[in-house]
């Protein structure tokens with residue numbers, strides 16, 4: 001029986017049952033969408049934020065073979081603190097942590113890359129550059145570390161934003177690449193990305209993270225403020241306040257049409273490889289190499 005002084009977190013659940021509820025949801029998502037098994041080596045992409053930290057913790061607790069990887073864009077403010085938090089968390093929970101820095105890999109920090117691209121007339125938002133390099137470096141490192149899957153901390157709120165964003169921009173092809181298992185076609189050179197928090201609400205992960213006292217900062221990336229995603233995110237938050245379950249409804253609809261959508265885009269998406277770096281790419285030179293080419297003294 002629940003005691004009166006116990007705080008109620010979710011539909012009448014107390015602390016213990018709330019924790020179980022979140023963990024079971026992750027367990028169920030992994031099984032339902034066949035994300036991975038206990039025999040596979042899983043690399044968890046960690047940012048030091050609440051979602052990926054909770055993800056690493058829950059997967060470890062459920063007995064999966066995990067290691068953590070983090071990309072340090074070498075930007076000021078939150079990144080240093082996030083890295084320290086993550087190191088502390090991984091040490092405490094005996095999770096092996098791999099740290100990859102933008103500076104080491106490309107010769108430059110994210111803000112330096114942005115400046116160089118600007119000076120060369122390539123106008124790209126911080127989030128775009130960061131996203132492209134992140135994706136590229138994570139895949140490269142995951143292959144080096146012989147991981148079978150790369151798990152990310154995307155939750156239902158993130159995914160609803162992505163679905164809506166691609167819908168509003170008319171990017172149906174990009175929408176087809178979303179889902180609990182990202183991508184449309186399997187490729188030897190591309191480590192599959194999976195999202196075990198797919199059905200978890202952001203506010204539940206936040207409560208879980210606070211309950212477990214994870215060393216995480218709750219503010220958002222300082223560079224995200226002006227992105228298109230942030231605009232869609234804020235609209236969606238307003239909408240959800242007026243019409244609860246909006247995000248859940250978007251995802252329920254999306255999951256229904258996703259198999260057909262993926263089938264449809266499979267035909268179009270023959271995987272080819274970047275002629276510069278050899279990573280999987282839909283163009284002859286991948287986005288990451290397009291950015292890296294603009295940087296002088298590049299190391300890659």
Ligand SMILES: [Zn+2]
Pocket residue numbers: 274275276277278279281285286287288289290
């Ligand atoms: Zn490339």
